[in-house]
Amino acid sequence: MGKQFSELSSKHIAFIEQQKIYFVGTAAETGSVNLSPKGGDSLRVISPTKIAWLNLTGSGNESASHVLKNARMTIMFCAFEGSPLILRVYGQAEVLHSRDADWAQYSRLFPESVAARQVFVLDIAMVQTSCGMAVPYFTYEDDRDDLAKWSEKRGSEGIEKYWLNKNQQSIDGFATEIAERSGITEAAS
Numbered sequence: 001m002g003k004q005f006s007e008l009s010s011k012h013i014a015f016i017e018q019q020k021i022y023f024v025g026t027a028a029e030t031g032s033v034n035l036s037p038k039g040g041d042s043l044r045v046i047s048p049t050k051i052a053w054l055n056l057t058g059s060g061n062e063s064a065s066h067v068l069k070n071a072r073m074t075i076m077f078c079a080f081e082g083s084p085l086i087l088r089v090y091g092q093a094e095v096l097h098s099r100d101a102d103w104a105q106y107s108r109l110f111p112e113s114v115a116a117r118q119v120f121v122l123d124i125a126m127v128q129t130s131c132g133m134a135v136p137y138f139t140y141e142d143d144r145d146d147l148a149k150w151s152e153k154r155g156s157e158g159i160e161k162y163w164l165n166k167n168q169q170s171i172d173g174f175a176t177e178i179a180e181r182s183g184i185t186e187a188a189s
Contacts, residue, residue: 005127007048012087012127016045016077020140023076024053024120026062026093028069031172034062040143043075044109051075051089051122052106056147057115057159057167061178064118065170067095068177073122081139084132091124097181114159115151117167117178160184 008016016022020039027033042054053075055063067073073093079085096103096119106119151159163178164186170176178184 002128002130005129007124008045008089008127009048012129013045013048015079015085015087016043019077020143021078021080022053023078024063025074025076026066026070026072028066028170028172028174031170031174032062034060034066034170036060036063041111046121049124051124052109053120053122054107054110054113054116055095055118055120056113057117057151057162058147059166060171061117061163061167061176062170063120064095064167064176064178065172065174067093067120069174073120075122078135079132080135081137084135086130086132086135088128088130089122089124090126090128091122093120093122095120095177097178099181099183113148113151114154114156115147117163 022038022043024036024038025034038053042056044052046052071092071094073091075089077087096106102121103119106121107116110116154162163182164184167178168176
């Protein structure tokens, strides 16, 4: 039976800190729903009512475009080992880019990466737990280093070119504001 909470408890936070993967769900009022797996050292519990996560460069930029249209976001964690548990965190998110006022405050919480694209800050409205008894067991082996190698090879200038060519719009054509809010000009492409 699911239980709802107004904020993260210390047990919830301990569970989150042990997870190697989490899933982010976003959607605008129209268009596609996005569900994106995230991993690595990219999530911080700021307080019982606030989470921040680092968005690294990828082939899409759906979360940014969706949050600009509709700030709702869900983050889901699953126990793949030990006792079964699914923990969902619901709330309103803000997307931060490198030229935004709060960028430095949040980006410094994460390891430095040339692939750092945005930081999302989620103000938690509700936490829900459910059994997770049908979630299979999986064993964690290691983090992938493919993105780190790819982004280091491209360097900052190459990453910015990639953002201009691949990350300015969602698959539904919604703007991500990455160029203007990161200070990138078309000359970089």
